[in-house]
Amino acid sequence: MSVRTVRLQAARQCLVYAAVIGVLILSATARAGERRGTHDRVVAYFTGRPSGGDWRIFDPVSRTDTLFGSFGGGAVYWDTTESYAEYLASGRLYRVEWEMEAQPWPEVQLPSEVFDLVDWWFNPDSLCWQAAGLGGVPRNFARNEARFSHCHSELWQSDQSGDDWRIADAETTDCGGCYFCETWENPNPRATRRRPAIGLNRLREAMTIDGWGGTPEKVPPPVGESPSTFDWYFIAFRTAPGRGLALRLGHRTPDLRTFMMPFYLMDRVRGTQRLLETPESYRDQELWRIGMAEYDGYLLVSGTRNYVYDLSTGEQIFHPRSHAGSGAVWIARPRPARVDSIGLRRLRARFR
Amino acid sequence: MKWPRTLRVLGTAALIACPLPAAARPDVTLWVVQPPGELVAFDLSDFSRVGGVRIPPAAFNDPHRLAVNGASQILTELGDGQLWIWDGSSAATLPSVPRSPRVEATAGRPSASIWQWLIGDDGSSLYSLDGTSRQDQEFGIDTATTPLHVRETDLAQRVRSTVFAGLSGACQDHAMLSDLRVPCPDPQLWAPGGVVRDFFVLFQCEQLVYPGFSDGMVPSADCHLTLWARAARGWKPTEIGNRGSWTLLDAIAGGTSWIQADEDDGCCGHENGSSNQTVFANTDTSVVLFDEWPRFNNQSYEVSFFTANARIAPGSRRVAFTVHATAGAASELRESSEGHSDSLALAGIRRSLAELPLVEIDEVHSGLGPVQLLLLPHAELVGWASASEVVVVEHGRLVAIDVLTRRRRESGISVRSTADAFLAWR
Secondary structure (H helix, E strand, O other): OHHHHHHHHHHHHHHHHHHHHHHHHHHHHHHHHHHHHHOOOOOEEEEEOOOEEEEEEEEEEOEEEEEEOOOOOOEEEEEOOOOOEEEEEOOOEEEEEEOOOOOOOEEEOOOOOOOOEEEEEEEEOOOEEEEEEEEEEOOOOOOOOEEEEEEEEEEEEEEOOOOOOOEEEEEEEEEEEOOOOOOOOOOOOOHHOOOOOHHHHHHHHHOHHHHOOOOOEEOEEEEEOOOOOOOOOEEEEEOOOOEEEEEEEEEEOOOOEEEEEOOOOOOOOOEEEEEOOOOOOOOOEEOOOOOOEEOOOEEEEEEOOOOOEOOOOOOOOOOOOOOOOOOOEEEEEOOOOOEEHHHHHHHHHHHO | OOOHHHHHHHHHHHHHHHOOHHHHOOEEEEEEEEOEEEEEEOOOOOOEEEEEEOOOHHHHHHHHHHEEEEOOEEEEEEOEEEEEEEHHHHEEEEEEOOOOOOOOOOOOOOOOOEEEEEEEOOOEEEEEEEEOOOOOOOOOOOOOOOEEEEEOOOOOEEEEEEEEEEEEEEOOOOOOEEEEEEEEEOOOOEEEEEEOOOEEEEEEEEEEEEEOOOOOOOOOOEEEEEEEEEEEOEEEEEEEEEOOEEEEEEEEEOOEEEEEOOOOOOOOOOOOOOOOEEEEEEOOEEEEEEEEHHHOOOOOOOOOEEEEEEEEEEOEEEEEEOOOEEEEEEOOOOEOOOOOOHHHHHHHHHHHHHHHEEEEEEEEOOOEEEEEEEEEEEEEEEEOOOOOEEEEEEEEEEEEEEEEOOOOOEEEEOOHHHHHHEEEEE
């Protein structure tokens, strides 16, 4: 056998070994992935005041609650790739990379003359920032008389640099005597196209049963519960229609549906029910603006109280240290903090 | 002469393999605080990113705390009794008050210790000032004498040498226009950019008249600056003057040339009590770079123009500084107490305010006044990139401008303010 033939055989053997090892690694990774799921989403929530609270991340898989940043904000939006978030704080728009240890960076100073800044967006048509301002027009009010006679909605628009702002349009509507102006009436819908973004409020709204079009099905009370003034309903999960929550729904006003404690996790396929823990809530308590969304085997119930349930056991696993009053949402897991210091070592070596 | 082919090939290979000769290496690196929480090094030749270091949020949100030296090392005081240091390859958190040496206890009086840290430029040194703060009057009149040290340590805070060891006596001063007694300012260590190259300045106050509580004597303090310059045999001190109301803005060449700014002596609701001056000085001469009242004719109005920062160019022939004011262009301007209405002067002041912040670049010749080379309205100075190029912030972006040819190089790098950018010289 020539030396060349021996070398060729050795090379072939190496290739076969490499291929086998590659296949083994790939199959092991795939199996691990199946076991763990993708787990690419976490629960994001705020604690404290919007102006200066903490932004926290709860990972249901590791059950870890991590501080994302000590910067409160309102009107939060993520970009559509969930690589950064933008929010309002102290009249300024900030951007923060959706990355652990990231710090916010000021982007645009919003006009200080706005009554109450309720929303903002970037308009891809005008390439300008726009902001929604809302305020009440006071009237001479006597005792027990509503505070405002009208609500005033303003559309503000920046120049392309974002330095100067002006009122682009405004509209005043009769609120029939009101204490609060809550709804911003868009004075010029044609001039307010928004750059696509994922809004925190939209995510919350999308979690309500009205938001995702859930159809509560009237059911008899779970075993052990007596009939009450409010009817019991079964709300099926979107990802597993055979399972869902059983609870009582209330209608305080036509457009305000409440969830009443307690909640039951129902599995219609197996015919099981489980009473769910709802810490810091009492029996028959009604919660407003509650939403629910399951992901990767975990259920987030979010609103004035927030719970995360492991759907395989029914265990409530979310115990925030501070009250997360503004709700919680599922969002992409923030990237780990980047380290980019290789170039610095080269730089340092150059200076030696 | 023709080189043999082999030699030519070897020569070419050597050129490729060997590092750049010292003369061709960059002398200065631009460091900029950038999202998502880094201090990023940029190559000044083309503003390309070299690499970044994650810095603590306290430093990110208050970049004035950062000091960057020419060896790509970073030091910041975190404000919670901790220092953070990047030694060029890894980060470490150190205590502001190291376990050893300890401040000697002050007999009979609980005291607050002062610890201040600067970074050396040699890649292996820190400098510390430790003493006792006189600011806390909770414990009654301060009569104690306490030690004051300046030490040179390695990056792990192990003491290498004591540069200065002295005593700091009881010290009180009187508040302006009253006989109210106030504690003297605490001692302070200063070096340009917080980096000790071959000098630093120690600021400390001493009592001139000890307060007599029954005879009504008014205490007075002598606050002076001592330049400590590295000499062949250790550190050599030189008194460079009393600090009445002036501030050092920059110094180079072993501290032998510096820029100082006189602060306004207006008080009690008045902010334009004197003409602010900025002076380029060395041990022999001084040149006034900026004199507020003759320049802005604003002595009748309650608005003060002042230099916020200044930098001396390599070679000491040029200086650059940023002018700010205590009022904006649209602010209401009151007449000063001894002023008189002057609509022409007021219009001129408003025009000047509308240009602020303004960067001025001057050429300075010994024995002559400054020659103005360039004025950059709506700009703030970062520093000198070379003997003829400055880096400024315009509209939130860094720009390099050659002060002789006026050629501009836009970096495209955004900053929140000029405090986000540093020029670290080798």
